[in-house]
Amino acid sequence: MVQQYAISEYPDPKKIIKQLDDLISKPIYSIKPEALKDYEINYFEKKCPQSKAMIEDARNLIPGGVQHNLAFNHPFPLVFTRAQDAYLYDIDGNWYYDFLQAGGPTVLGSNPPEVREKVINLLHSCGPSTGLFHEYEYKLAEKISELMPSVEMFRMLNSGTESCMAAIRVARLATNKKYVIKMGGAYHGWSDQLAYSIRIPGTKWTQAHGVPRHMFKYTQEFFPNDLNDLERKLKLNQARGGTAAVLIEPVGPESGTRPLYYDFNREVEKLCRKYGALLIFDEVVTAFRIGMPGAQGYFGVSPDLTVFGKVVAGGYPSAGGIGGKKEYMKHLAAGIESGEKHKKALIGGTMAANPLSSAAGYYTICEMEITNAPYKAGQIGDRLTRGLQKLIQKHNLPFVAFNQGSIVHLETVGTMHFSIDWKKIWQIPQILKETGARKQEMEHMGAAYMAEGLVTLAGSRLYTSAAYSEEMIDDALQRFDRVFANVAKKA
Numbered sequence: 019m020v021q022q023y024a025i026s027e028y029p030d031p032k033k034i035i036k037q038l039d040d041l042i043s044k045p046i047y048s049i050k051p052e053a054l055k056d057y058e059i060n061y062f063e064k065k066c067p068q069s070k071a072m073i074e075d076a077r078n079l080i081p082g083g084v085q086h087n088l089a090f091n092h093p094f095p096l097v098f099t100r101a102q103d104a105y106l107y108d109i110d111g112n113w114y115y116d117f118l119q120a121g122g123p124t125v126l127g128s129n130p131p132e133v134r135e136k137v138i139n140l141l142h143s144c145g146p147s148t149g150l151f152h153e154y155e156y157k158l159a160e161k162i163s164e165l166m167p168s169v170e171m172f173r174m175l176n177s178g179t180e181s182c183m184a185a186i187r188v189a190r191l192a193t194n195k196k197y198v199i200k201m202g203g204a205y206h207g208w209s210d211q212l213a214y215s216i217r218i219p220g221t222k223w224t225q226a227h228g229v230p231r232h233m234f235k236y237t238q239e240f241f242p243n244d245l246n247d248l249e250r251k252l253k254l255n256q257a258r259g260g261t262a263a264v265l266i267e268p269v270g271p272e273s274g275t276r277p278l279y280y281d282f283n284r285e286v287e288k289l290c291r292k293y294g295a296l297l298i299f300d301e302v303v304t305a306f307r308i309g310m311p312g313a314q315g316y317f318g319v320s321p322d323l324t325v326f327g328k329v330v331a332g333g334y335p336s337a338g339g340i341g342g343k344k345e346y347m348k349h350l351a352a353g354i355e356s357g358e359k360h361k362k363a364l365i366g367g368t369m370a371a372n373p374l375s376s377a378a379g380y381y382t383i384c385e386m387e388i389t390n391a392p393y394k395a396g397q398i399g400d401r402l403t404r405g406l407q408k409l410i411q412k413h414n415l416p417f418v419a420f421n422q423g424s425i426v427h428l429e430t431v432g433t434m435h436f437s438i439d440w441k442k443i444w445q446i447p448q449i450l451k452e453t454g455a456r457k458q459e460m461e462h463m464g465a466a467y468m469a470e471g472l473v474t475l476a477g478s479r480l481y482t483s484a485a486y487s488e489e490m491i492d493d494a495l496q497r498f499d500r501v502f503a504n505v506a507k508k509a
């Protein structure tokens with residue numbers, strides 16, 4: 019079967035960046051206070067009492083009353099009991115369109131029976147884990163390597179965070195260099211060395227509370243879309259031992275919230291070759307959402323190492339992995355090849371590559387391939403984006419909607435479009451204050467969407483899946499219409 023990519027037309031970054039610049043230069047537009055109050059009373063208080071009671075009890079036992087950083091907090095998080103296809107159901111029996119998709123892994127939709135049945139069979143035969151090799155480890159590695167030519171070898175791990183940690187460790191061993199340059203604003207998990215410049219380019223260590231500053235001695239950032247900035251850093255590092263790796267999200271930081279120029283990845287690849295740094299693609303979100311060969315297939319780039327997460331376990335636990343060229347992957351610990359003399363990076367995990375996750379990942383990827391799911395989810399993403407753009411125009415709002423296939427961005431406040439310039443250090447407190455106020459309004463918008471039966475990612479991103487029909491998207495758009503009708507400039 020011919021596989022198609024999720025992106026039918028690459029977004030025009032110049033146009034979108036201009037729109038986002040305009041958005042953050044304007045006052046905040048958000049849900050009117052009286053409309054928010056109405057949602058709080060008539061939806062959350064009246065229709066979600068069991069969620070409210072459980073979260074109140076949970077606050078005594080669970081920090082913040084909620085485990086997951088993608089959960090909505092305003093006015094209180096909801097408790098979900100069922101997920102199927104494109105729908106979520108809360109404990110009070112309300113249903114929602116699911117545009118969170120567990121943060122990205124469920125391109126087929128939630129809980130697809132084709133995968134669930136295989137997982138149940140596996141549980142009957144060997145349970146979820148043995149701590150030993152299982153055939154699904156092999157099948158998953160073989161499948162991924164077949165789909166992505168740069169992945170000559172694959173190693174499954176527990177999470178995207180862990181896999182990014184592993185990738186930079188391997189890069190340092192393989193190159194004998196120390197510096198790692200990441201793109202400003204990108205999220206590569208929450209490990210000590212990569213909790214740097216998260217969400218807002220230029221923020222450096224300022225959001226890494228609890229991490230000693232010296233952990234970032236060899237972590238650097240470059241501004242998205244700025245090849246000169248990257249080259250400057252590569253050159254500077256050359257004089258002091260060299261750059262081990264450049265680590266990027268191929269559609270742009272935060273899953274393309276700040277879109278990259280189409281050729282950008284290829285230019286970064288060239289710079290990596292010129293300066294002897296490994297190119298690491300963080301495809302935690304994009305593999306296999308952008309297409310079965312990942313974003314690297316779409317952009318025609320061959321990274322040295324690729325980081326996996328999310329889809330790699332099909333929405334089941336322990337979703338992580340690292341893949342790449344043999345000459346680098348040989349630096350991962352576990353197993354012995356005869357005659358090996360090179361050093362190996364300490365990497366482990368009791369639950370890493372357990373049979374359940376490996377089988378779930380394997381069958382998910384096979385099913386996505388058979389059904390052309392990335393393409394279908396991308397088409398749905400296009401329809402949703404076009405509909406949102408029309409609504410933005412209809413209500414004359416400064417909002418910006420764009421998509422990279424099934425990754426749909428709906429920017430109402432543009433928090434992540436701010437950046438920090440340390441040469442203008444006096445501006446930093448004001449920028450942090452402004453982004454804080456905007457983030458709060460994003461939460462209010464998220465609460466309004468939720469009350470209209472729309473679960474989004476942080477009120478600003480919507481993942482679509484192949485489980486959506488066009489009719490469902492049209493219905494979802496009517497709900498967005500109702501929210502947008504109640505938006506006004508904040509007093």
Ligand SMILES: Cc1ncc(COP(=O)(O)O)c(C=O)c1O
Pocket residue numbers: 121176177178179180182205206207208267273300301302303327328337338
């Ligand atoms: C691009 C990217 N890299 C890494 C991670 C971290 O993955 P995990 O949450 O599995 O640790 C995420 C999580 O959202 C991500 O989006």
